[in-house]
Amino acid sequence: MExxxxxxxxLKILNQTLLPIxxxxxxxxxWQDVEIAIKRLxxxxxxxxxxVAAYGVVLGAIQYKNDFNNSNDxxxxxxxxxxxxxxxxxxxxxxxxxxxxMIAVLNNISETTDAEIIxxxxxxxxxxxxxxxxxxxxxxxxxxxxxxKPVNVLTYCNTGTLATAACGTALGVIRAAYDQKKIVKVxxxxxxxxxxxxxxxxxxxxxxxxxxxxxTDNMVGWLMKNKMxxxxxxxxDRIAANGDTxxxxxxxxxxxxxxxxxxxxxxxxxxxxxxxTISSGKDIVxxxxxxxxxxxxxxxxxxxxxxxxxxxxxxxTNSELISAIIxxxxxxxxxxxxxxxxxxxxxx
Numbered sequence: 046m047e048x049x050x051x052x053x054x055x056l057k058i059l060n061q062t063l064l065p066i067x068x069x070x071x072x073x074x075x076w077q078d079v080e081i082a083i084k085r086l087x088x089x090x091x092x093x094x095x096x097v098a099a100y101g102v103v104l105g106a107i108q109y110k111n112d113f114n115n116s117n118d119x120x121x122x123x124x125x126x127x128x129x130x131x132x133x134x135x136x137x138x139x140x141x142x143x144x145x146x147m148i149a150v151l152n153n154i155s156e157t158t159d160a161e162i163i164x165x166x167x168x169x170x171x172x173x174x175x176x177x178x179x180x181x182x183x184x185x186x187x188x189x190x191x192x193x194k195p196v197n198v199l200t201y202c203n204t205g206t207l208a209t210a211a212c213g214t215a216l217g218v219i220r221a222a223y224d225q226k227k228i229v230k231v232x233x234x235x236x237x238x239x240x241x242x243x244x245x246x247x248x249x250x251x252x253x254x255x256x257x258x259x260x261t262d263n264m265v266g267w268l269m270k271n272k273m274x275x276x277x278x279x280x281x282d283r284i285a286a287n288g289d290t291x292x293x294x295x296x297x298x299x300x301x302x303x304x305x306x307x308x309x310x311x312x313x314x315x316x317x318x319x320x321x322t323i324s325s326g327k328d329i330v331x332x333x334x335x336x337x338x339x340x341x342x343x344x345x346x347x348x349x350x351x352x353x354x355x356x357x358x359x360x361x362t363n364s365e366l367i368s369a370i371i372x373x374x375x376x377x378x379x380x381x382x383x384x385x386x387x388x389x390x391x392x393x
Contacts (some may be wrong), residue, residue, distance in 0.1 A: 046252070048093055048207050049100075051171075054107055056100045060087045061207055065248040076105035076126050083133040083140075086239065090208020091282040091318055092177050095139030098130045099170035102147045105130075106166050110159040119159060120151055123166070127151075135330045136291055136359050138283040138320045143173055174210050180315040180373035181211035188218030188278070188313055188371040192227035196275035199232045199265065202293035203245035204280035204313065214280040214313040216249060218371060223255050231257045232274060234265060236293060238338045238356070265299055269306040277303050281314035286389070288364030288381030289326030290314075294357050300366040309368040316372055321389040326361035334358050 046068070048059050056073040062085065063069050071087055073079050079101030082088045088097050105126030106119075113119040131144045150169040154162055198219060205216030212220050222228040231250055236242035243259055250257035260268065268274045277299055283291040290296075290312050303310040323329065336354035341347060348354075370377040374391075377384045 046206060048090075048210075049088065049097060051100060054104075056097070056104060058082050058088045058097065059207070061089060061245060062087050064207075064244050073101075073104060075108050076101045076130065079104060080130060080133055083130075089241070090203065091137035091139040091280070092181075092209040092214065092315055093207075094134065094137050095143035095317060096170075096174050096177055096210050098133070098140050099143045099147050099173045101130045102127050102144070103163065103166045103170050106159075106163045110163060116157040116159075116162065119162065120154075123151055123162075124148065134332055136282050136332045139315075139317045142317045146173060177210035177315065177317070179211075180317075181209050181213060181217050183373040184214060184313060184315060184371055185212055185217035185221040187373070187375055188215075188311070189221040189225055189227060191218075191309075191311065191369060191371070191376065192222045192225075192276070195227055195229045197230040197232065197273060198222075198228055199234065199268065199274045199277045199299070200246060201234045201242060201277075201279045201296055201299055202236045203241040203249070205246065205249045207245050207249060208280065213249075214315065214371075215278045215311075216246065218278055218311075218313050219250075219255070220253065223253075229256065231255060232268060233257055233259050234262050234295070234299070235259060236295065237262055241293070262295055262298075266302045266306075269302055269308055274308060276309050276311065278311040278313060281312050281318050282359055283329050284312070284314060284319045284370065284385075285323045285325050285329065285364075286319075286321055286382060286385055287325050288367060288370060288377070288379065288385060289329070290362045290364070290367060290370075291326065291329045291331070291359045292362065294360045297360040297362045297366075300362045304366050310362075310366060311369050311371060312362075312367050313371040316374065316388060316392060319385065319388065321385070321392075326363065329359075329361055331360070332358040 057070045205213035233242045233246045
């Protein structure tokens, strides 16, 4: 199932808020449609957000073609659109990475017609999309090498085809390792408050006929104590230069529990998720979301309407809790500062 696809100068986005009950694509013809889709989590997952934002820039260019008398004013409008899209979510660094790539291309375009500018931007968005596919596939194979015998694994949130342009990050590794008969069973934690694990990960794995069992988030420690899980693997929304990793709220708790029970805890993420400009997780901006996500369950109110709510969307796992970081360039091991610094130099 494709999370997004482009056709007829529009971006089709699988509305993930409706899954698994309903499969419906939202047709985005304007950049504002993309802005809303990202904010409402109709499209989500750090790598996919970056891809979608890139196509949002293209939609903006198509939307405003022929509105300006010269290419400089047209380009300035596209920069304005790009900035607006970059403000949709503050934590996932792939969003900013993709926007920066689109702006770099825009700044280097020598052509002057609107059509030529749109073509160059579309080509870059397509490249961001295809590069993410390629990095997913490489990352998945590297990650599968970490498993030397059949194991049960735990995963959290959703990191598959619904969060990326291809097989996924953590779920990509799980798929590759399952095909190699290195993974026997997957435990998917439901991922409160928006249930990405229950609604999306369980849905994806069942489609692939991978043995998956759904658990509530507060069952993780009990599974580990009873030796029902032998490895944990999650994705990431931003990785600092020292390996500190921001991911869906609740990830830190699982990492601490894994450490206590001597269970390896792996993070899988493409290089576009690394933020080489920040030294540690202390510098990561954590998105806080609306209280309605906490006080309701579906259409039912489950808490007093006037109760105070704290709703951070992400937490940060200290690098020393992470057994390995899986990338398309290979496996990184703790301490991460040197290997991440090397990658930074190679990418510069």
